[in-house]
Amino acid sequence: MLYPLHELINIPRERAIAIGVGNRTYSREESLEHLEELAFLAETAGAEVMCKIYQDRAKPDGATAVGRGKLEEIKEMVQEDNIVLAIFDDELTPAQTRNLSRELEIKVIDRTGLILDIFASRARTSEARLQVELAQLQYLLPRLSRMWTHLSKQFGGIGSKGPGETQIETDRRLVRDKIAFLKEKLANVAVQKAEQRKGRDTMQRFALVGYTNAGKSTLMNAISGAEVLVENKLFATLDTTVRLVELSNGDHTLHKNVLLSDTVGFIRKLPTELVASFRGTLAETLEADVLLHVVDVSHHQFRDQIRAVSETLTAIGAGDKPVIMVFNKIDMLPDLDLLHALQADYPQSVGVSAQRGINISTLQEIMLEMGDARxxxxxxxxxxxxxxxxxxxxxxxxxxxxxxxxxxxxxxxxxxxxxxxxxxxxxxxx
Ligand SMILES: Nc1nc2c(ncn2[C@@H]2O[C@H](COP(=O)(O)OP(=O)(O)OP(=O)(O)O)[C@@H](O)[C@H]2O)c(=O)[nH]1
Ligand SMILES: [Mg+2]
The missing domain is CATH 3.30.70 (Alpha-Beta Plaits)
Structure with missing residues (x-):
C-alpha cells in the first residue's frame, strides 16, 4: 500500500500542473516562491510539472479555489498537455477537491496530500511506515467521501497511494479504529526506543534540525564520517540516524564523545498534526541537549525557512532548547557580507560548507563549548x-x-x- 508504483514498475511520469492561489498571508512574490517549491516537491514525487499557474485573489473561491475564468484556462491546459494531475499549493477543502476533480476530470491533490505521498514512497523503516500511514489516515478522515472513487480505477500514481478506498467508504469507524490501533503500535515502538536510549543517557546529545534540503545529512556525514543518504530532493531523510561523534577543539587538546542525530526535515505549510505523527522519529530531537539548526543560506528564502523551522520546533515542544545556527552552503555565496550580518544577528552561529568541509572544526569547537556550558x-x-x-x-x-x-x-x-x-x-x- 505504501510503495510508490513508479519505483516498482517503470511507468511514465505523471504530467502535472501546479496551481497557487493568492491570499492575504503572503505577498505575490512569496506565493510564487512557494509555487516553485511545490513544483520541486512534485518532481520529487515523480511527476513532471508541465506548467505552473498562479492567481492573485483576496481569498480562494469557496467552491473551486480559483475563479471561474481561471478554471476554464486550466481546463484547456489540462486537455492540451494531457495533464493527469492538478496540485494545489494550499490546503483544499474536501468540497473544493471534489468540485475541482469533477470539473477538470483529473486527480486533484493539495500540498499536504503531495507531501504525504512523498513520505509514503520514502518511508523505509517499519516505524516510518506506521507514522506515514497514521498521517495519511488522519488527513483522509475529514475527507472521507466518495470523492476519488470515480477516478481511482482509472488513475494510479501520485495521490492514490492512500489507504484503500473501499475500506474508507465502508466505514469511517474502521478508519478511526485503525488510527487508534496505529497510535497504540507507535506508542509501543516509542517505549522500546526509549529503553534503547536509556543506556546512552550519560552522553550529551545534539540533533540536526532544519528545512528540508538544507544539508543536514551532508553535515552529519561531514562531522561523523557516516554514510547517510544525501540527495538534492526534498525529504531525502525520513528516519532518524544517530551517530557517535568524537568532538575535538582546534589544537586537539580537548576531546569529547557525543551523540549526533539526523532526522526528517521541516517544510512550511505542513499541518502540525502531521508533524505530530512523526513524534517517534522526532524523539531524538525532543530529547537532545542542543539543536544544530542547519540553514541553506544560498536559498533566497532562507529567512522564511528559518521561521518555518522555528515555528515547527515550538509546535512539537522543542522551542526552548539551546540552538546553534549553522549557516550552510557558504560556498555558494558571492561574498561573505551576508554571513557577517547573520553572525551579528545570531551570536551562537557559524557559517560552513558541509559539502566542501569548510569550518567544520569551528562548528565542533562551538559544540564543545555549548555542551560544557550546561x-x-x-x-x-x-x-x-x-x-x-x-x-x-x-x-x-x-x-x-x-x-x-x-x-x-x-x-x-x-x-x-x-x-x-x-x-x-x-x-x-x-
Ligand atoms: N553547494 C553546496 N551544496 C550542499 C552543501 N551541503 C549540502 N549540499 C547539497 O544540498 C542537497 C541536500 O543535502 P542533504 O544533506 O540531503 O539535505 P537534508 O537537509 O538532509 O535534506 P532532507 O533529508 O531531504 O530534508 C544535496 O544536493 C547536497 O549535495 C554545501 O555545503 N554546499
Ligand atoms: Mg537528509
Whole structure:
C-alpha cells in the first residue's frame, strides 16, 4: 500500500500542473516562491510539472479555489498537455477537491496530500511506515467521501497511494479504529526506543534540525564520517540516524564523545498534526541537549525557512532548547557580507560548507563549548543514605571516579548545572 508504483514498475511520469492561489498571508512574490517549491516537491514525487499557474485573489473561491475564468484556462491546459494531475499549493477543502476533480476530470491533490505521498514512497523503516500511514489516515478522515472513487480505477500514481478506498467508504469507524490501533503500535515502538536510549543517557546529545534540503545529512556525514543518504530532493531523510561523534577543539587538546542525530526535515505549510505523527522519529530531537539548526543560506528564502523551522520546533515542544545556527552552503555565496550580518544577528552561529568541509572544526569547537556550558565536573561526598541520588547521577551524569569511604561515597562526576545546584550541599573540595 505504501510503495510508490513508479519505483516498482517503470511507468511514465505523471504530467502535472501546479496551481497557487493568492491570499492575504503572503505577498505575490512569496506565493510564487512557494509555487516553485511545490513544483520541486512534485518532481520529487515523480511527476513532471508541465506548467505552473498562479492567481492573485483576496481569498480562494469557496467552491473551486480559483475563479471561474481561471478554471476554464486550466481546463484547456489540462486537455492540451494531457495533464493527469492538478496540485494545489494550499490546503483544499474536501468540497473544493471534489468540485475541482469533477470539473477538470483529473486527480486533484493539495500540498499536504503531495507531501504525504512523498513520505509514503520514502518511508523505509517499519516505524516510518506506521507514522506515514497514521498521517495519511488522519488527513483522509475529514475527507472521507466518495470523492476519488470515480477516478481511482482509472488513475494510479501520485495521490492514490492512500489507504484503500473501499475500506474508507465502508466505514469511517474502521478508519478511526485503525488510527487508534496505529497510535497504540507507535506508542509501543516509542517505549522500546526509549529503553534503547536509556543506556546512552550519560552522553550529551545534539540533533540536526532544519528545512528540508538544507544539508543536514551532508553535515552529519561531514562531522561523523557516516554514510547517510544525501540527495538534492526534498525529504531525502525520513528516519532518524544517530551517530557517535568524537568532538575535538582546534589544537586537539580537548576531546569529547557525543551523540549526533539526523532526522526528517521541516517544510512550511505542513499541518502540525502531521508533524505530530512523526513524534517517534522526532524523539531524538525532543530529547537532545542542543539543536544544530542547519540553514541553506544560498536559498533566497532562507529567512522564511528559518521561521518555518522555528515555528515547527515550538509546535512539537522543542522551542526552548539551546540552538546553534549553522549557516550552510557558504560556498555558494558571492561574498561573505551576508554571513557577517547573520553572525551579528545570531551570536551562537557559524557559517560552513558541509559539502566542501569548510569550518567544520569551528562548528565542533562551538559544540564543545555549548555542551560544557550546561554541564560541570563536581566532587561530591554522598552519605550512604543518598542511594537514590547516587542512582540519578549514574543515570543522567557521567561518573569519572568513585571511592567508597567510611563517611560516604566520594564521587567525581560530570553532571548538569541544574543537578549541581540540587546536590550543592554535598559538594566538597577535590
Ligand atoms: N553547494 C553546496 N551544496 C550542499 C552543501 N551541503 C549540502 N549540499 C547539497 O544540498 C542537497 C541536500 O543535502 P542533504 O544533506 O540531503 O539535505 P537534508 O537537509 O538532509 O535534506 P532532507 O533529508 O531531504 O530534508 C544535496 O544536493 C547536497 O549535495 C554545501 O555545503 N554546499
Ligand atoms: Mg537528509
Amino acid at each position: 554541564h560541570e565536573v563536581v566532587h561530591l561526598l554522598l552519605p550512604y543514605s543518598a542511594m537514590r541520588e547516587l542512582a540519578q547521577i549514574y543515570r543522567t551524569g557521567q561518573v569519572m571516579e568513585r571511592r567508597d569511604g567510611d563517611d560516604g561515597i566520594e564521587l567525581t562526576a560530570r553532571i548538569t548545572t541544574e543537578e549541581a545546584g540540587i546536590f550543592k550541599d554535598w559538594v566538597v573540595a577535590a
